[in-house]
Amino acid sequence: MPLLGGIRPPIAALLCLLMAVAGVTVLALETTGGHDVPQATREAERQIAADAAASVRTSVESDADTLRRSARAYTPTARTTPADALKALFPADGRARGAGLLDPRGGHQLAGFGEPLPLAGVDVVSQARDSDGGPIAARLTRGASAAPRLLLFARIELPVPADPQDANQDQGQDLKDSAPTTPRQWLLVVSETLTVPPVYGEGRGVSLMDVDGRILGGTPGVPGTPGAAGTTAGSTGGSGARDRALPGVAVGAANAASHLTEASGSLLGDRVGHRRTVAGWASVAPAGGKGDTSDLGLTVLTRQQVAVTAGESDPLKVSLEAAGTLAIIALLIHLLLTFALQRPVLRLHLSATRLARAVSDGPDGHPAADDDLLRPVPVPAFGETARIGRALESIRCQLLGERGPDKAPGRLGLGGRALVAVCALMIAGWSLPLLFLANRAHASTVIxxxxxxxxxxxxxxxxxxxxxxxxxxxxxxxxxxxxxxxxxxxxxxxxxxxxxxxxxxxxxxxxxxxxxxxxxxxxxxxxxxxxxxxxxxxxxxxxxxxxxxxxxxxxxxxxxxxxxxxxxxxxxxxxxxxxxxxxxxxxxxxxxxxxxxxxxxxxxxxxxxxxxxxxxxxxxxxxxxxxxxxxxxxxxxxxxxxxxxxxxxxxxxxxxxxxxxxxxxxxxxxxxxxxxxxxxxxxxLTAYEVQWRTMLAGLLGLTVGVACLGWLHILAVRPLRALADLAERLAAGDRRTVLYPVNHDEAGSVTRSLELLRQALVARERAAAAAPLATAPARTRTRESAPRT
Structure with missing residues (x-):
């Protein structure tokens, strides 16, 4: 009959999964290493660039908010002139280069202070109209000397005069476009220098670039790092081709990145001797694309030359040794479980089926003394299978009438649980060192x-x-x-x-x-x-x-x-x-x-x-x-x-x-x-990556061992122990306990066969008890019919 489950699937699964863990160990450890610059160094440079970009974003937003608060707090009167208002609101932080008051309806300038406002290419009227009365985002432009300038905007609310016509005439404005029914505004525009974010670390340079990849400013660092404001992308000194391409690559990556997150990344430059350029880039635009820096298109690039990692030991050798050891352990466990547990159980299944068939073929319920019943039951060497085999042999002898019920055989110390424990120790002997000992990374030496x-x-x-x-x-x-x-x-x-x-x-x-x-x-x-x-x-x-x-x-x-x-x-x-x-x-x-x-x-x-x-x-x-x-x-x-x-x-x-x-x-x-x-x-770091992957391999091996051996213990070892007790009780003379098969596997098949054997033994004992009663009346009638002498 077909068997569902049984002892063979967990043993085969254990072998296959342990071999798979061996393969995973080779692949996991073999792919580590091979980097002349640790990934941690690249990640740190990326975070430094992100910190610098956050500093630029915070500085721009803070200046814009301060200007708007000053404009809101300023309360002009009907006699306030644009020049007076501009003088009162001009920032005194030192970064402002020029300022002006504009008419947001026509865009013409009412007053100016400092250097002329670089409004070329900036449509002030459209920006004021499109903002719907809300804050106007900052804009990036270039001044007369081609130096980058940051334009900040703020609205100044003017009081509604009693006679708008007179007020407009006092201020020299055109009355044709005036709208006396709504409060008038002045638009304050401040031109600031673009501040290069500070970075720390000896030899580290930073560059601030616009959306087209032009370098707006920077501080010197590694050879080829752009310096002061106005440095062009091509003035990179004696740097290599990869170093010269870093700004363009960084800007292209920043422009292609999603605005839902703060985009950042790391790049590798040229290698010169034992040092290599490591660069980090980050977009100044905030996550979500809303803010004063969302439309500036600024990108921060930091870079530094670091010492390349010394030649590390190839982990392929270690991975092959670990995988080969696990493969040998898997084969030994498979052979041990096959010859000590699987084959004895299958032989018991065949022997019990043969005895059950023999007693079922006999006439009137009596066992047939054919070859199936006359052939001895092979008894395994130890464990529960040995106990079941001895019980089956005793039952076979009882069915032949050779001897009465034997005493239950003594139990041997080794059994299925001991076998599973030995296999678990072998797997643990490979897994635990990988979890706690092998490839340990010591911070004092690997960082x-x-x-x-x-x-x-x-x-x-x-x-x-x-x-x-x-x-x-x-x-x-x-x-x-x-x-x-x-x-x-x-x-x-x-x-x-x-x-x-x-x-x-x-x-x-x-x-x-x-x-x-x-x-x-x-x-x-x-x-x-x-x-x-x-x-x-x-x-x-x-x-x-x-x-x-x-x-x-x-x-x-x-x-x-x-x-x-x-x-x-x-x-x-x-x-x-x-x-x-x-x-x-x-x-x-x-x-x-x-x-x-x-x-x-x-x-x-x-x-x-x-x-x-x-x-x-x-x-x-x-x-x-x-x-x-x-x-x-x-x-x-x-x-x-x-x-x-x-x-x-x-x-x-x-x-x-x-x-x-x-x-x-x-x-x-x-x-x-x-x-x-x-x-x-x-x-x-590579050392920690090797450590984590080694621990992962050990954890996988331990998990596979626990899962498969637990499966084997639940579905095979424990039912065999219960079956051994029932078989010994049946062989010892217990005919009252009915044997019900629980599992549809080898243990269930042996249980069904034992139940048939029990019924045959009960029928034999009943027949033996009924024979004396049938012969006693016949003997009495013989004595009565005999003649007297």
Whole structure:
């Protein structure tokens, strides 16, 4: 009869799958290596370019938002001339080269300041009309000297005069196109120099390119890196062909990338001796394609020469040795299971079927003494199959009437479970070393110095982002403090409320008197616990305990009179910065865990969960942050190191770096640090790739062994153990237990045959018991009919 399942499928599947794991091991390990520049180096350069692009995007958006806020806050009167408004709104940050006020209806210029506006090719009227009253995105153009210029736009709302005709005549405007029924506007346009983003790392250069691949500016780095603004794509010095093609390739990739994500990538340049150029590119446009930089078409390209990786050992030899060992183990296991389990079970199946056929062919239920019944049952050597074979041989003898029920044979120590355990140990002996011992990568030896330097460069970039964010908040607060009066700052909430609505990075704004008491507050409840009135302006933390750290910018409110300062006089304006905004500033892909610490190395902000004012998670990080401190009066310098598994956070190796927050600006004297730690296992190095693939091969082998041997134990070994108990009980004389087959396999077939043999034994015993009763009356009648003597 056909067998469903049985003992053969798991044994065959185990052999096939182990051979497949051996093949996967060869393919997985053979394809690693062969890179003269580690993938981790290329990934780090890509992230550095992405950080630089994010810096450009943040700078442009910040300048545009600042200009729009200044335009909204400016309130011209009916007597305000365009020249007066332009003089009041001209940015004083040093990057502005020229400005002008335009009529958005006709596009003609009403007033100008500085260098002429480079409006060639820019349709101001269409842009103002297409924006539907919303913000007008920045535009990129070139000035009279062919230098790149960034145009920023803002609207100035003018009051509706009582007599629009008279007002237009006072300002010298044409009345034919006027629209007195709607509020009039001026369009403020500011021309700025395009700032090249800062990059860190010795020998690293950066280039800023437009959509056509023209280099708008850059800093010198590796040979062939474009330098200052105005450098053309062809002026690459003595660099090779691949290095000269890097800008064009980067711009082409950026233009072809989807705008749904921040596009970035890495490129390889020429190799000269033992060094090779590695480049990273990133698009300045934000994800989603909405923002002031979405239509600029800017691309950042960074590049650096790194030492090529020394010749690594070919993993093909190791993979062939591991795969060959597994193949030998698979063949040994297959032979062992075939000759020790599969063949004995199949022979028992045939023997039991033969005995069942013999008893079924006999007349009146009596066994037929033919060759099937006379042939002995082959008994296996050990295990459950040996027990079943001995029981079948005993039952065969009982059917022939040669002897009575034998005592159940003793069990041998070795069985199917021991056989499966031996096979599992053989597979584990191959898998466990691959999981825990083979091809282990040690961070202190496999991480190249370039990776450590790149981590330090990215940590410096993170510190620069935090410094810019705090500096922007400080500038916003000082501008707000300069725009309010000490006479009304303690009573009028409108300026503070408007500033809080415009600057979502502030969680609370409040005014203090000379005693440190709050006179006026808008926003959330202040978190401050330090109640003093500082002098000057700057950045500070206003609490040293609590659930949420509080960092605040403060500025002195200018005095308008020489009167004495009383308890009701506003003195200082404070703005508490939302710590979540700083947390988002610290977050960058592939940088790891980043913390902002104070001068005592207590955590103020982080891109991971933390407790306020907790210490750094590991003492080595604290030591690294302490080593960044310089001499008295200096902010120190950045440091980086590889923390091994015994000294790294969370018990794993990591690449860590620490950098001072700022050397200049309002946060320079705070002594704060930015500390980062990235797990070494996350680096895309060949050694770690070989380690992970080796572990994967070991895990696959262990999984296949557990699955197939568990399948064999459930469907073969366990039913055989139960069948051996039933067969021994039947051979020992138990005729009352009915044997029901559970599985449609060899064990079920033997069970059905044993049930037929049990029925035959029961019929034989009944016949034997009925024979004396049939002969007793015949003997009595013979005595009665005999003559008396």
């Amino acid at each position: 190249p110095p370039a990776i450590v330097t790149d981590q330090q460069s990215r940590t410096l970039a993170a510190a620069d982002r935090v410094r810019q964010s705090l500096g922007q908040r400080y500038s916003d607060l000082t501008s707000l403090a300069a725009s309010i009066s000490d006479r009304t700052a303690g009573r009028d909430q409108k300026p503070l409320r408007r500033a809080l609505d415009e600057h979502d990075q502030f969680r609370s704004l409040y005014v203090l008197n000379r005693d440190g008491d709050i006179l006026l507050r808008v926003g959330s409840k202040p978190l401050r616990t330090i109640t003093h009135t500082p002098t000057g302006s700057g950045i500070t933390n206003v609490n040293t305990s609590g659930r949420i750290p509080s960092i605040a910018a403060y500025a002195q409110i200018p005095r308008t009179a020489a009167a004495a300062v009383t308890a009701d006089t506003p003195v200082v304006l404070f703005g508490e910065i939302d710590v979540h905004a700083l947390d988002r500033t610290l977050s960058r892909p592939a940088l790891g865990k980043v913390w902002l610490t104070d001068q005592e190395h207590k955590v103020l902000a982080a891109n991971v969960g933390f407790r306020a004012f907790q210490a750094l998670p590991e003492s080595r990080l604290t030591e690294l942050a302490a080593h960044t401190e310089g001499t008295v009066g200096t902010s120190g310098s950045a440091r980086s190191a590889v923390l091994t598994a015994s000294s790294a956070p969370v018990g794993s190796s990591s690449v860590a770096s620490a950098a001072p927050l700022a050397q200049t600006g309002p946060a320079a004297g705070l002594g704060w640090r930015v500390v980062s730690a990235r797990p070494a296992e996350s680096l895309r």
